[in-house]
Amino acid sequence: MTTTQLDDGGVGLSALLGDDEETFSRVVDGRTPGPLAVIGSPFGGRETVLARAADRLDARHVRFDADTSAADAVDALAGGPTVVEGCHHLYTRTVGGFRPLSQFLDSLAETETTVVTGWNRFAWSYLDAVRNVGTVIPTHVEINGLSGEEVATFVEANATERPTFRRDETDESPFTVRRHEVTVADRTVSVPLPALDRKAMVARRTEDLDPKTATFERLATVSDGNPGVALAIWKHCVDGDVRPTDIETLDLDADLNREAAFCLRILLSTEWVDRATLADRIGPRTPRLLGQFARAGVVTSEDGTVRLQPAGVPAAVAVTERWGVL
DSSP: OOHHHHHHTTOOHHHHHGGGHHHHHHHHTTSSOSOEEEEEOTTSSHHHHHHHHHHHHTOEEEEOOTTOOHHHHHHTTOSSOEEEEOGGGGOOSSTTTTHHHHHHHHHHHHOOSOEEEEEEHHHHHHHHHHHOHHHHSOOEEEOOOOOHHHHHHHHHHHOOOOOOBOOOOOOSOSEEEEEEEEEETTEEEEEEEEEEOHHHHHHHHTTTSOHHHHHHHHHHHHTTTOHHHHHHHHHHHOSSSBOGGGOOOOOOOTTOOHHHHHHHHHHHHHSEEEHHHHHHHHOTTHHHHHHHHHHTTSEEEETTEEEEOGGGHHHHHHHHHHHTOO
16 A cells, blocks of 8 residues: 555545644644654554654654664664655564664654654554553554444545445344364364354445445445455455445455464554565475465465565454453
């Protein structure tokens, strides 16, 4: 998701920052001393906010990646107002992996000019818990999720699909039966268990709305209002006629273990990572996990780099939250 796409979709600072827009303006206008942290989910508009900060500050716009050294990170702070993107690439979850980040934060604490820093939301949560990054950058703003109406405006500005919106049928029971395998006395049997039917529940919740409004409200819900994620899910789900229950997140195996959840959390926190680096952290099951994630559409792996895909964010988040991985 690029800055241009967000701008073309009419997504302004007010929609992205909400009440935090005033905090953002105070820093970039010089009324509050920096530094400022801009925190957002992957594909959610963080780059747009940083670009606006660079324009208003007439600042240098620096991008960090996994190859940025501690010295390069510190040098980036010299020479006037600076906007730094990709600060979440300054650490790895390994022994000694925090050195570039620590040196950058030490230098940032002594910098007198305005510095606006960009952070992945999942990385920030982890770093605030284990390294107290919020004490070094106490002033921060967080990217909001968009409303259903804002998602509709953005998607229609950026998607080529022009479907016919249809109502869902609401006469289905909200309950269904799913079979689960259980092992008793070394014998595996399939037993029927009652379960909620998600599509039937969605149909019942949206039956009082017109089908277009209901569809985009559903899209805003499953994407958590993330514009890049919403657009990707839209393209994945929509073909011809569309109903609210057609809008679904990607499906990841519910039986994924904690190791898989940790792998997904790394991908959520970095957004892209060198495949060899990921294998060093995860171990020999890395190829099998990445194959499973790729088949589900959650990641792509090309030229030695694994990239999180926008449509895969909700499924990845659900797995990591289910396992409580920080």
